[in-house]
Amino acid sequence: MGPATSCGKNATNNANSRNDLLGCKFPRFRSCRRSKGGGLLSNLMKIAVAGLGTVGVGLVRLLEENKESLRARCGRQIEISAVSARDRSKDRGIELHDSVAWYDDPVLMAGEADAEVIVELIGGADGIALEICNQAISSRRHVVTANKALIASYGNELFELAKNNNVEIGFEASVAGGTPVIKALREGLVANKVKWFAGILNGTSNFILTEMELNQSSFKSALKKSQELGLAEADPSLDINGTDAAQKASILAALAFHVPFDFSFVSFEGIEEVELEDLKYAKELGYSIKHIALGELDGNVVCVSAYPTLVDKETLLSQVGKEMNALEIFSEGVGSTVYYGPGAGPEPTASAVIAD
Numbered sequence: 001m002g003p004a005t006s007c008g009k010n011a012t013n014n015a016n017s018r019n020d021l022l023g024c025k026f027p028r029f030r031s032c033r034r035s036k037g038g039g040l041l042s043n044l045m046k047i048a049v050a051g052l053g054t055v056g057v058g059l060v061r062l063l064e065e066n067k068e069s070l071r072a073r074c075g076r077q078i079e080i081s082a083v084s085a086r087d088r089s090k091d092r093g094i095e096l097h098d099s100v101a102w103y104d105d106p107v108l109m110a111g112e113a114d115a116e117v118i119v120e121l122i123g124g125a126d127g128i129a130l131e132i133c134n135q136a137i138s139s140r141r142h143v144v145t146a147n148k149a150l151i152a153s154y155g156n157e158l159f160e161l162a163k164n165n166n167v168e169i170g171f172e173a174s175v176a177g178g179t180p181v182i183k184a185l186r187e188g189l190v191a192n193k194v195k196w197f198a199g200i201l202n203g204t205s206n207f208i209l210t211e212m213e214l215n216q217s218s219f220k221s222a223l224k225k226s227q228e229l230g231l232a233e234a235d236p237s238l239d240i241n242g243t244d245a246a247q248k249a250s251i252l253a254a255l256a257f258h259v260p261f262d263f264s265f266v267s268f269e270g271i272e273e274v275e276l277e278d279l280k281y282a283k284e285l286g287y288s289i290k291h292i293a294l295g296e297l298d299g300n301v302v303c304v305s306a307y308p309t310l311v312d313k314e315t316l317l318s319q320v321g322k323e324m325n326a327l328e329i330f331s332e333g334v335g336s337t338v339y340y341g342p343g344a345g346p347e348p349t350a351s352a353v354i355a356d
Contacts, residue, residue: 043075047144048082048113050106050132051121052092055146055173056085058346059119059353060094070354078354082113110136117142119353125149137161137169144356146173146349152247155254155261170356175248176201176325178348179341180355184329185255192331194256196296199327200320201248201306203343204232204239205271205291209308210321213279213288219272231323231344241270242291245306249293253304256329257297268306282310288318 049056063070063078071077083096084106096102103109110118110132118136120143122129129150136143137158145151151158151171162169172182176199185194200206204226211222223240226232238244246268254261271291282289292309295302311318316338320326325343330336342348 043077045074045076045078045117046081046115047078047117047119048084048103048109048115049080049119049121050084050109051119051123052083052085053121054346055349055353056083056119056121057092057094058350059121060096062347062350062354066354081115082109084109107131107135110141111139115141117144119143120145120147120150121353123147123149125153130154133158133169134161137165137167140165140167142167142170144170144173144353146171146353148174148244148247148251150174152250152261152263155251170353171251172356173349173352175251176327176339176341177203177343177345178351179325179327179339179343180352181252181327181329181339182255183355184337184339185252189329189331189334189337192333194297194329194331196294197252197256197327197329198292198294198317199252199339200290200317200325201293201327201343202239202242202245202291203323203325204236205242205245206320206325207231207323208240209271209274209279209289209291212274212276213283214321216276218276219274226323240272242268242306243270245291245293246304249295249304249306252293252327253295253302256295257302259302266304266306269308271308274308285310286313287311288313290317290320292317 049059060080063080067077080100082101082103084103088102101113103113106122106128118132118141120129120132129147133143133145133150138161151174158169172180175181207226208219208222211217211225212219223232223236227236232239246266247263250261250263250266253259274289279289287310289308290311291306292311293306295304317326317328320340323344324340326338326340328336328338
């Protein structure tokens with residue numbers, strides 16, 4: 001079989017645990033470690049954060065609240081050494097230490113800040129976010145990002161650049177928020193050939209469909225409620241037109257099937273045309289309507305899509321409600337594994353950033 005290729009839009013649609021069991025104990029602190037290049041790493045990991053929106057603020061809070069447990073688990077203390085955001089005077093409800101450097105230019109920060117890791121939380125497929133990552137990697141700094149649009153559109157170029165500069169890119173937070181589906185594909189299932197995956201990857205769309213199904217709310221009313229709860233953006237178009245889920249599906253496909261990152265090959269639609277009558281008839285037939293991201297390997301062809309889909313009421317995915325995300329992955333040898341959890345929000349996303 002040759003290398004897998006993507007089909008176009010017109011196509012048919014744990015060492016720690018082991019030692020714990022043996023009664024062994026790890027040292028609480030480690031003074032230093034070897035880096036990939038063989039040099040010594042200090043016990044302090046300095047990071048620079050670009051973007052202090054809800055996720056950036058959540059990151060600062062979690063790092064402060066969990067600093068002792070993180071140091072015990074990682075063997076290194078994580079410290080924010082620099083930040084960059086639009087407005088220095090804005091009250092974000094957090095306090096930064098006096099030692100934290102503030103940069104008005106995040107690209108400059110990515111190149112010269114006293115930091116081992118640059119955390120990109122600005123968002124957007126290109127523009128400033130892409131510049132930050134390119135600058136950081138070219139300056140031989142690791143990158144951690146929650147930016148699905150960036151990875152889906154420029155993942156190939158960024159990973160090649162990272163390889164050439166001997167640094168790593170962490171992007172767990174780009175898909176399913178705090179639910180570790182990226183690590184499942186990159187690590188947990190690495191010994192198995194993935195045949196397909198199917199999942200609910202956009203919390204806003206799932207919340208709207210759940211409200212419509214359970215409370216007979218109109219689409220407009222359910223959308224408004226999701227905005228009031230902070231689940232949907234002021235401009236929710238990327239969520240409800242399917243773009244967000246499709247970008248995430250393209251990332252999962254690249255990892256699952258070893259194909260290039262290429263969002264342009266994903267076929268998708270949103271939930272704007274789903275009506276209460278559709279949900280009513282689906283229920284009578286024993287189905288729910290969910291927005292499902294699907295990726296499957298058929299021979300040496302990979303097909304990736306994201307559409308409103310009839311899901312049998314007897315299946316796990318049909319039971320996923322409100323803003324929750326879920327992903328089922330079927331691979332040879334293991335069969336189906338299912339991952340469920342919060343797909344958005346400051347703390348779940350910040351949790352994934354810290355894990356990277």
